[in-house]
Structure formats: C-alpha cells, structure tokens
Ligand SMILES: NC(=O)c1ccc[n+]([C@@H]2O[C@H](COP(=O)([O-])OP(=O)(O)OC[C@H]3O[C@@H](n4cnc5c(N)ncnc54)[C@H](O)[C@@H]3O)[C@@H](O)[C@H]2O)c1
C-alpha cells in the first residue's frame with residue numbers, strides 16, 4: 001500500500017505519517033525544504049514522542065521523501081498510489097493542486113483503475129472538496145468523467161495538537177497522546193485499504209463541526225486573548241483563571257449551537273468541552289499563542305471556527321456574546337510576522353472595521369451581527385490600545 005503525503009510539518013509527521021506507517025503504508029513525504037527531504041531520504045525513519053509522563057515514543061518507518069518542485073517524480077509516485085493526504089495549510093492547497101492533477105492524469109493515461117483516495121487533512125469544512133475543485137482545473141476536460149470512477153476526495157476531520165517543534169533533531173516530533181481522525185466514507189470507492197485508528201462515518205458534518213467549533217474555536221479564543229494579555233503559550237493562558245473562563249464560555253456557546261443542531265446529550269458534551277480544555281493545558285507541551293492564532297483572516301472567514309458558529313447560532317436565536325467578543329479579539333491580532341495579521345491591520349487602518357467585517361468575514365452590513373462585531377471591536381480597541389502600543 002502506497003501513500004503520498006504533502007507537507008512534512010508538525011501534523012504531517014506527528015499524526016498522518018505515523019498512522020499511515022502503522023497501518024502498513026509506505027509513505028512518501030512531499031516537502032518544500034530540501035534539507036528535510038534529504039534527511040528523510042537518508043534516515044528513512046523518525047520518531048514521534050508522546051507528551052505524557054512516560055514520554056512513550058513510536059518509530060515511523062518505511063518512509064521516503066521527494067521535493068515539492070519535482071513535479072514529474074511526484075506525478076509518477078501518485079500514478080500508482082492508493083492514497084494521497086495533505087497537511088500543508090488550507091491556503092497552500094492551490095500550490096499542490098497541479099502536481100496532484102499531473103499524477104491523476106498519468107494514472108488515467110496508463111489505464112490504472114485502482115482506486116485512489118485524496119484526503120486534505122486541513123482544519124476546514126469540506127477541505128478535500130476544496131482541493132478537488134483546485135485539482136480539476138488542471139485535469140483535461142476529456143478525463144474528468146473517467147476520473148470519477150477511480151479517484152475520490154473524501155472529507156475528513158483530524159484532531160491532535162502538534163505544536164511547533166524546538167528539537168535538535170529536525171525530524172523528531174512531540175505530540176499530545178490524544179487523537180481523533182474521522183473520514184467521510186460515503187464518497188469512498190470500494191477496496192480502500194483501511195487506516196488503523198480512523199473512524200469512518202457516513203455523515204461527517206457533526207464530527208467536523210464538533211471539532212472545529214470546540215477544539216479550534218476554544219483554542220483560538222485562548223490564542224487571541226492570550227496575545228492581547230501578553231502571554232506566550234496556550235498553557236500560560238489556560239493557567240489564567242479569567243482567560244480560561246473565556247475559553248470555556250466560548251466552547252459552551254458553540255456547544256449550545258451544536259446540541260441544538262445535533263441533539264446531543266448535555267452532560268456528554270460538557271465532558272467533551274472539559275476534556276478539550278485539559279488538552280490545551282497539557283504541561284508536557286509548549287504551544288505558542290502565535291501558532292494557534294496564525295492566519296487570522298482564515299480564522300475569521302465565513303466558514304471557519306468563529307464566524308460560522310456565530311452566524312448559525314444567531315439564526316437559531318441562540319447566544320453569540322462570547323463568539324462576538326472572540327471575533328473582536330481576533331481582529332486585534334497584529335503580529336508583524338504573520339502576513340494575514342499584517343493584511344488585516346492594514347485593511348482595518350485603511351477601510352475601517354465596517355468594511356473588514358463585510359469583506360473578510362462575509363457578513364452583510366444589514367446583518368445584526370455586523371453591527372455587534374464592529375462595536376465590540378472598537379470597544380476592545382479602546383480597552384487594549386495601551387497594551388498593544390507598548391509592544392512596539
Ligand atoms: N498542528 C496541529 O496541531 C494541527 C492539527 C490538526 C490539523 N492541522 C492542520 O494541518 C495543516 C498543517 O498544519 P501544521 O501545524 O502541521 O503546520 P506546519 O507549518 O508545521 O506544516 C505545514 C507543512 O507544509 C509544508 N508545505 C507548505 N506548502 C507546501 C507545498 N506547496 N508543498 C509541500 N509542502 C508544503 C510546509 O513547508 C510545512 O512543513 C494545517 O491545515 C492545520 O490547520 C494542524
């Protein structure tokens with residue numbers, strides 16, 4: 001069984017590569033960094049350490065690597081693969097689409113009808129569908145129909161906290177012990193080799209929404225308030241009782257929405273929230289506020305972890321107070337080395353919050369949340385301005 005994985009970063013090595021290798025796949029990483037490619041090619045293995053007391057360690061074997069610029073080699077690898085996975089970041093999917101399409105085209109021209117599944121393991125609703133749309137642009141018209149017979153793009157929800165690594169060994173990665181990987185099997189082709197530890201479901205929506213609107217909503221609330229209060233890590237933020245309460249309150253708010261939509265048991269979901277908060281606090285990890293808050297424009301977009309639950313909750317007449325505050329806090333994220341934070345701050349400065357809420361969040365001006373978010377932002381800006389100014 002052969003898998004090609006795009007992105008030899010934190011989640012790629014610490015989660016996807018690990019589970020695929022444990023399930024018997026030969027995994028070839030497609031990576032941008034030539035040094036990392038060479039190391040993976042030389043060592044053909046790396047270790048994944050658990051952030052638990054025992055520091056349990058797993059060895060990932062049977063791996064190889066190819067540089068992301070080597071489109072011909074990537075296409076050859078994909079042409080006879082069973083699985084392609086990605087963890088490159090949502091914004092980078094457009095950069096890998098052409099290589100994936102080249103592999104699919106080669107596979108079809110060789111008349112290889114073995115099923116190929118392509119799964120975008122990014123934090124997003126319908127990530128694989130978004131990738132498919134980009135790949136299709138590079139597939140010749142005459143192959144598109146036949147492609148459907150042997151190539152599928154099932155969507156997924158992946159959950160494991162893997163912080164940025166500070167390790168002398170550039171391949172080793174430390175991860176939390178917890179993980180959840182759910183794949184939508186309703187769009188899968190027959191004969192798919194199962195991945196150990198994956199849950200296959202017919203309807204992914206409750207799973208991806210539970211993950212994105214609890215783990216990722218709560219996580220980014222911690223990051224954005226933590227940033228405003230001058231904390232460096234999520235662990236520090238969770239140690240601050242006032243901020244921890246804000247994180248929990250936001251997860252409770254999305255919890256009310258999720259329970260209304262999916263009729264979940266109240267106590268069970270409360271325990272899920274508590275468990276997620278304990279994960280954020282894991283003392284065995286050091287997770288930077290800057291990593292968790294990265295790419296604020298993506299996180300503030302209409303279908304992501306803040307605006308989507310807020311819009312849905314509003315539609316159902318449920319509370320949105322904590323989400324609105326978190327959205328305003330996200331708008332304050334002005335880290336100079338984050339290109340999206342810079343773009344956001346420039347837009348706020350040039351065009352004001354009104355336009356930013358419409359343009360980047362997709363909330364029409366006449367929507368009630370538009371006004372609430374804008375006012376909350378100006379209120380918070382006033383409150384935090386002295387703290388922010390002292391940063392520079
Ligand atoms: N780290 C986590 O806790 C976690 C958990 C679940 C999901 N995710 C998602 O996984 C994705 C990756 O996150 P991460 O934390 O591993 O980030 P990361 O920055 O550690 O890894 C991304 C990797 O993709 C590589 N990359 C970017 N463009 C590429 C290209 N064109 N070709 C090949 N490689 C390319 C980068 O060089 C980097 O190594 C994101 O969508 C993230 O939301 C992350």
Ligand SMILES: O=P(O)(O)OC[C@@H](O)[C@@H](O)[C@H](O)[C@H](O)CO
Pocket residue numbers: 123158159160161162215216219220291292293294295
């Ligand atoms: O990867 P992002 O930027 O979408 O979100 C940052 C973190 O919240 C995220 O990486 C979590 O650690 C992860 O989603 C946990 O499964």
